[in-house]
Amino acid sequence: MEKQMEYELNKYFHSVRLVEDKCKGCTHCIRTCPTEAIRVRNGKATIIEEKCIDCGECIRTCPNDAKIAFADTLESIKKYSYKIAIPAPSLVGQFSKKYKLEKVLSAFLFLGFDEILEVGFGADLVARAATEYLQSQAIFLSKPVISSACPAVVKLIQVKYPGLAENILPMQSPMEVTAHFIKEDVSRRLGMGKADIGVFFITPCPAKVTVVKQPVGTNRSWVDGAIAVSETVNNIKMNFNRVSESAGVQKASNGGIGWGRRGGEAATVKVPNKLSVDGIHHVSSVLERIEAGGFKGINFIEAQACVGGCVGGVLMVENPFMAKLKVDIVSEQVGEKNEWLIEKAYKENPREYYLLTEKIKPRPIGRLDADMGEAMRKLQEIEALCAELPGIDCGSCGCPTCRAFAEDVVSGMMMRMDCLFDLRDRVRSLAQEISALAEKLPHAMQEKGANQ
Amino acid sequence: MDLHGIYKEFPVKGGDFARAGEAAGKLKNILKQIGAPYGVIKRVAIASYEMEMNIVLYADEGKLCVNIKPREVFIVARDRGPGIPNTEKAMEEGYSTASAEIREMGFGAGMGLPNIKKASDWMQIDSEVGVGTCVQIKFFFNGKTDGV
Numbered sequence: 001m002e003k004q005m006e007y008e009l010n011k012y013f014h015s016v017r018l019v020e021d022k023c024k025g026c027t028h029c030i031r032t033c034p035t036e037a038i039r040v041r042n043g044k045a046t047i048i049e050e051k052c053i054d055c056g057e058c059i060r061t062c063p064n065d066a067k068i069a070f071a072d073t074l075e076s077i078k079k080y081s082y083k084i085a086i087p088a089p090s091l092v093g094q095f096s097k098k099y100k101l102e103k104v105l106s107a108f109l110f111l112g113f114d115e116i117l118e119v120g121f122g123a124d125l126v127a128r129a130a131t132e133y134l135q136s137q138a139i140f141l142s143k144p145v146i147s148s149a150c151p152a153v154v155k156l157i158q159v160k161y162p163g164l165a166e167n168i169l170p171m172q173s174p175m176e177v178t179a180h181f182i183k184e185d186v187s188r189r190l191g192m193g194k195a196d197i198g199v200f201f202i203t204p205c206p207a208k209v210t211v212v213k214q215p216v217g218t219n220r221s222w223v224d225g226a227i228a229v230s231e232t233v234n235n236i237k238m239n240f241n242r243v244s245e246s247a248g249v250q251k252a253s254n255g256g257i258g259w260g261r262r263g264g265e266a267a268t269v270k271v272p273n274k275l276s277v278d279g280i281h282h283v284s285s286v287l288e289r290i291e292a293g294g295f296k297g298i299n300f301i302e303a304q305a306c307v308g309g310c311v312g313g314v315l316m317v318e319n320p321f322m323a324k325l326k327v328d329i330v331s332e333q334v335g336e337k338n339e340w341l342i343e344k345a346y347k348e349n350p351r352e353y354y355l356l357t358e359k360i361k362p363r364p365i366g367r368l369d370a371d372m373g374e375a376m377r378k379l380q381e382i383e384a385l386c387a388e389l390p391g392i393d394c395g396s397c398g399c400p401t402c403r404a405f406a407e408d409v410v411s412g413m414m415m416r417m418d419c420l421f422d423l424r425d426r427v428r429s430l431a432q433e434i435s436a437l438a439e440k441l442p443h444a445m446q447e448k449g450a451n452q
Numbered sequence: 453m454d455l456h457g458i459y460k461e462f463p464v465k466g467g468d469f470a471r472a473g474e475a476a477g478k479l480k481n482i483l484k485q486i487g488a489p490y491g492v493i494k495r496v497a498i499a500s501y502e503m504e505m506n507i508v509l510y511a512d513e514g515k516l517c518v519n520i521k522p523r524e525v526f527i528v529a530r531d532r533g534p535g536i537p538n539t540e541k542a543m544e545e546g547y548s549t550a551s552a553e554i555r556e557m558g559f560g561a562g563m564g565l566p567n568i569k570k571a572s573d574w575m576q577i578d579s580e581v582g583v584g585t586c587v588q589i590k591f592f593f594n595g596k597t598d599g600v
């Protein structure tokens with residue numbers, strides 16, 4: 001069968017990957033994928049590159065540990081002369097009260113880093129920049145502006161809701177701002193070339209790993225690698241007694257730290273009528289409504305792919321609800337004591353420092369064909385086929401829904417007979433035919449005891 | 453390729469607020485799948501939603517009939533209901549015959565028909581009091597670029 005949709009392999013970097021040996025082809029993951037990016041072929045799950053947004057839902061769903069999030073290891077920092085750790089705000093949620101925040105941050109020095117700066121600091125800066133930007137752009141407030149902080153959500157918009165790409169707040173993420181800030185600061189302070197400085201994001205999620213390697217909205221990332229929170233937490237806890245607290249290491253304020261959990265970002269962006277949506281499927285349905293013209297009165301939407309916000313990322317260790325509580329406790333403890341530092345840093349840079357350098361490009365995957373006439377013909381073929389299918393989305397064909405199967409058949413990726421029900425019907429008619437043939441005797445023979 | 457394009461009918465029940473917007477949503481997804489320009493998708497989304505809402509808010513029942521051709525979308529919203537006594541007045545911004553109940557729900561601002569006109573490239577409205585209303589609109593793929 002001629003493949004009508006050619007997928008270019010390796011055009012996209014993806015942190016989310018399959019460990020083939022562990023995959024049983026159970027079809028659990030194909031159902032929970034928000035972009036229907038997974039199929040089961042030859043007994044193994046395969047991820048369609050263009051559709052995958054690295055949200056990690058399949059990692060959560062897989063009962064056989066066959067899905068992983070690839071991230072850089074602590075080993076990889078060694079190739080830089082000066083190593084900086086920039087931990088996500090949600091990191092603080094992985095530690096209970098007995099692990100003092102300043103010591104947790106200092107522990108990264110023990111792990112081999114030369115310096116550390118919390119991404120919460122960058123979040124404090126972005127919050128100010130976003131507030132100022134939104135307040136000055138009255139035109140934006142005629143439609144909901146969607147935060148650019150969660151890379152999985154940005155990708156979801158690019159592939160599934162491309163018409164909303166223009167609704168995305170054109171701001172750099174706190175991770176990029178933090179990396180940019182500290183690289184320039186260290187380069188100035190220590191007289192080092194930026195190429196010798198390695199900035200590593202301590203990440204709760206695969207989407208961030210991907211966006212470090214293939215940035216969106218900016219031509220190059222300031223970040224050099226992303227290391228999983230889970231790789232560092234136990235390390236820190238085990239060696240905690242050997243860590244010496246470094247003075248002045250904690251620079252974020254309560255606002256920035258709050259970005260680690262759902263609602264935290266929205267709390268720091270000072271515009272009225274804000275929504276906070278978490279969980280990729282909830283985000284998807286809200287985006288669907290916005291695309292249809294709904295939620296008109298809403299000015300700003302904080303959208304997080306993970307339930308609970310970043311504390312719910314797949315590379316986290318602690319239960320997300322517990323972690324959310326811990327983030328709040330730390331946030332309250334820190335209070336506003338670093339406000340002066342943040343204000344000073346904020347005033348140092350112009351507005352452009354915080355803006356994305358490129359437009360976020362739509363990457364629609366829903367189009368049936370580049371030619372509209374052909375797409376219309378395919379749509380009718382798909383709907384005609386759908387009407388014949390059982391419509392129970394059993395997943396036996398390896399597709400998430402009967403509709404997806406119909407789309408795959410029309411595009412030439414699957415055969416009609418790949419549907420178990422169709423196969424069974426054919427077997428049954430064949431069986432009936434054979435049975436009928438078996439009844440038919442040649443005239444020269446007579447069945448023993450037959451009434452003929 | 454079928455020269456008649458794609459034809460679809462979406463029934464709409466009067467008073468069915470739970471499902472209000474479903475027809476407009478389905479139409480939007482069809483346009484996405486065939487690769488219509490985003491500007492058109494947005495305008496169609498706005499107009500079809502308002503047409504659907506008008507049936508839900510004011511009529512007993514109706515339907516959205518859509519004909520999609522390669523460079524044109526033609527939508528007819530036909531309903532059985534009270535009809536509109538003065539269609540010219542109804543097209544005025546802010547003019548509304550909504551009951552207090554409807555306004556309490558957040559609808560009935562009097563912008564529905566004007567918004568449909570603004571979003572579409574051609575519009576015609578016919579109505580008979582006591583019988584029903586028929587709103588016809590067309591979108592051309594090289595039509596308005598700013599939309600509403």
